Amino acid sequence: MKHVLPLLALLAMLLGAFDAGAATARIKDLTSLQGVRGNELFGYGLVVGLAGSGDTERVFFTSQSVSSMLGRLGIRIDPADVRSRNVAAVMVTARLPPFARPGTRIDVTVSSIGNARSLAGGVLLVTPLTGPDGQTYGLAQGPVQVGGYEASAAGSSLRKNHPTAGRVPSGGTVERAVVHDLADGPLVFQLADPDFATASRIAGAIGGVVGPEAARALDPAAVEVVVPDARRGDLVALVAELEALEVVADERARVAISERTGTVVAGRNVRIRPVVISHGGLRVSIGSTPVISQPAPFSDGGRTVRDRMAAIEAEELGIGVQALPAASNVDELVQALGLLGVGPRDLIAILQAMKAAGALDAEIEVL
Structure with a gap:
């Protein structure tokens, strides 16, 4: 109860302030x-300058892309001869804001589609950004910023977040405007x-x-x-x-519940009807005591054995039967729920049972 009452008091204070002036x-x-509205853009590109963490030769489309890019620069090389681990094939995505004019800078997101280990330190080469209609609306290029890392040595590895996806802040330039x-x-x-x-x-x-x-x-x-x-x-x-x-702005009465974290958030229009609640739980305690077993005196071939004995206790917990009055505003709702004296996770089960019994005038949304 000592944990749920401060949470309910804070909820009442916040929602009371909302009722008063907002x-x-x-x-x-x-x-x-x-x-x-905005429009989604995407493109296929290459990230270069990786320190041996790019795609391997098994990702053949990366080798083909490198060969094609060098061919446009006058350098002829067979894709099978590309052995660089400093290049990674990526998909580039961006959102074209409404009323964006040519020359506007936008952020782009870069995601590996091969088997690269990390894009940290890489640079995205010029990549056309197209829309669903096939038209090119922007170009992307720039250094990739990755919010993670990966390090490996002697068969051990350390990884944080996702080093195979990153962003290029202001790395895209709008080339074609969408007229509204x-x-x-x-x-x-x-x-x-x-x-x-x-x-x-x-x-x-x-x-x-x-x-x-x-x-x-x-x-x-x-x-x-x-x-x-x-x-x-x-x-x-x-x-x-x-x-x-x-x-x-009107709103539906709604109670949001997250069973993973035990979070309960009630809206300002939630009402409860008079209801009687009986809620209990079971607490199981398991203790372990060391036991030494020794052979009888002067026995032949006996040995001392160490073992453990488990002691299991079960205790049924409950709040008995509690009658809750009707609540027509947030303050009364908080006071009524505070009478139960239960934790957030038990409160979730009680609210769901109240809804099933028709005593809760609100929509329950489980996150």
Whole structure:
């Protein structure tokens, strides 16, 4: 109980502060504009300059890539003759941000696809970055930063994190822009968490700026805004004004549970009904006592034997029968759960049983 009460008290304090002054949120934090999104890019490249930790000759496509690259530089070499361990074949991935213009620098991620042991100290050669449509949208090149290492000697090895994947900060350059035409049709704000009440409130807040007939909730996940003719010439300012509006975001009552770590997080709308709970557990203790067995006096061929004797004790633990009152807010919920006097892992089992009995008005999400 001494561990669960401070956690519940902290939860009550945080959620109480949320109820008091942070009940509203900006539309910018709740939604995104339809059609304005990033795009995934990828490419195949080579990382060179590795200290003998690159792909072996068994990775034939690396040898072919090295031979092809040298061929474009006027050096003819058979792929079978490539024996370098300082090169690794990698896949390069990046995310093209919305409204990125040519010349914008972006970060790229490099991942080995051969049997290289580490990419530490390597340099990524120029790699075209293409989109799903096959068009080239960027180029990547630069030194690879790896957040791990691997060392081996005399059959022993030491490894930390993943040395076969790394990043090239600002290693990509945008060569082609993806055009987002906001003036083509109405603006549609997409909710990150679809909800009928939140969508209705967003439509009402936007209608107060552009007119009640210009904003309507299409469904719980989208709010459509017809741009007035007077504001169509400056959509950037209009979107900035609308995204700065604040609304009260509704949410479902939810309890998140992580059985791996024993973590329980309850939302502000969680309610419990009057319920009677009986919860118990079993504690098993196993002790070991050394035992010496000696032969009888004057016996022939006997020897002293050392053994151990196990002592097993079982104790049934429980809180008896506890009646919990109804709780209609977070403070009452914390006080009610604190009456149980159990640890976080037992609290998980109790909450799941309360939900099954219909005494918990919340959705349980197991992480």
